Amino acid sequence: MKAIVIEGFGDPAATIQLKELPDPPAPAPGEVTVEMLVLNINPSDLLQIQGLYGVSKPPLPFIPGGEAVGRIAAIGDGVSGLAVGDIVSPMILNCWVERVNIKAHLAMKLPADIDLLQASMIKGNPATAEALLMDQVKLQPGDWLMQNAANSAVGTFLVKLAAERGINTLNIVRRDSAVEGVREAGGTAVTADALDDARAFRKTARELTGGAPIKLALDAIGGGATAVLANALADGGTIVNYGLLSGEQCRIDAQHLIFRKVTLKGFWLIHWFTDAGRERVAATYASVARGMAAGTLTTPVAEVIPFEEAKRAMAAAGEGGRTGKVLMVTKAYSG
Incomplete structure (x- = not known):
């Protein structure tokens, strides 16, 4: 079987190696074998390959990939609730491989009719959006929050989820061409103006919200973008940083x-899994899966690339100005 292996940190398009590895053995008791179908490429994956993600670098060599969708190919003794052929989201951090054995409780069963491309993105971005929206500050219908990188996958999910709950969103994007897409997703107000001038953006924010207090700011960029958000936030408000797309630490x-x-606080989905509790996590994913199956919670896909062309996929995922996600598909994926 093929797997992406990282033996040294650096530019993902140049660093990754697509290697032949032995097939996994028959699953042990309590395990299942997952045959991967669609592999998602997130910014965190690219940062990890560069050695820039998390508190410490993972030990080399390692298989990256935090998100995918697969099919149960075999079941070990003692496993219940899963069957061969079930579609699952593997709750592991080494997804960029054609087949893998995992503990059965780490295989989250998904609806059989779910769109596989969308399902490959279920674990990270929609859950992050839900947790940022509902688990940081108690917001009521009519309240305002603001976010940068609003046209990102997390940002788009958050806009849709907030609109469903009657929560207003002030959305910041980096280019004029991204404004309309965020509006169509349900964004209350969208701007590409004054993103690097904190004083100017404070004025813009007041105009767009009618002077309403902004209680929550969601920061995916870091650096000076954090300061811009802070200046427009209401007194006593909260900034939640969940990414450093700028490559710089938060400045405030x-x-x-x-x-x-x-x-100012940080958010990492891994911690949320523990802090939220099993019932909250299960309810979140069940809700997202229903939305995906119904077509109401979806993310645009910019390009679907064969797993064998992983270097090209890494380069495409690292390019700016994309209109959607870059995904990889294995030979087991039939479309």
């Missing part, structure tokens, strides 16, 4: 923290 003036009682 101490006056916001000391005198305006602004809170």
Whole structure:
């Protein structure tokens, strides 16, 4: 079987190696064999391959890939609730492989009729959007939040989920061409103006919200973008940073923290799995899966690339200005 193996950190398109590895053995008791179908490429995967993600670098060599969808190919003794042929999301962090054995409880069963391309994106972005929206600050219908990178996969999911709940969103994008897409997704207000000028954006935010207080700011960029959000946030508001797309650490003036009682906190989905509890996690994914199956919670797909062309997929995923996600498909995927 083929797998992407990382033996040294660096540019993903140049660093990854597509290697032949032995097929996994028959699953042990309590395990299942998952045959991967569609593999998602997230910014966190690219950062991990560069050695820039998390507190420490993973030990070399390793198989990356935090998200995929697959099919149960074999079942070990003692496994219940799963059958050969079931579509599952593997809750593991080494998904970029054609087949893998995992503990049965880590195979999250999905609806049989779910779109496989969309299902490959179920674990990270929609759950992140739900947790950012509902588990950070108690928001009521009519309240305002703001987010940057609003045309990203997480941002688009969040816009749709907020609109369903009657929560207003002020959405910041980097280019004018992205504005309309966020509006169509349900964004209350969208702007590509004054993104690097905190004082100017504060004025823009007041105009777009009618002066309503913004209680929550979601930051995927870091660097100076954090300061821009802080300046437009209501006193006592909360900024949640969940990404560093700028490659820079968050910058925020101490006056916001000391005198305006602004809170800056971080979010990582891995911690949410533990903190939210099994029932909350299960309910979240069940809701997202229903939305995907119904076609109401979907993410645009820019390109679908064969697993054998993984280097090209890495290059495509690293390009800016895309209108959707880049996915890889294995030979087992039939479309």
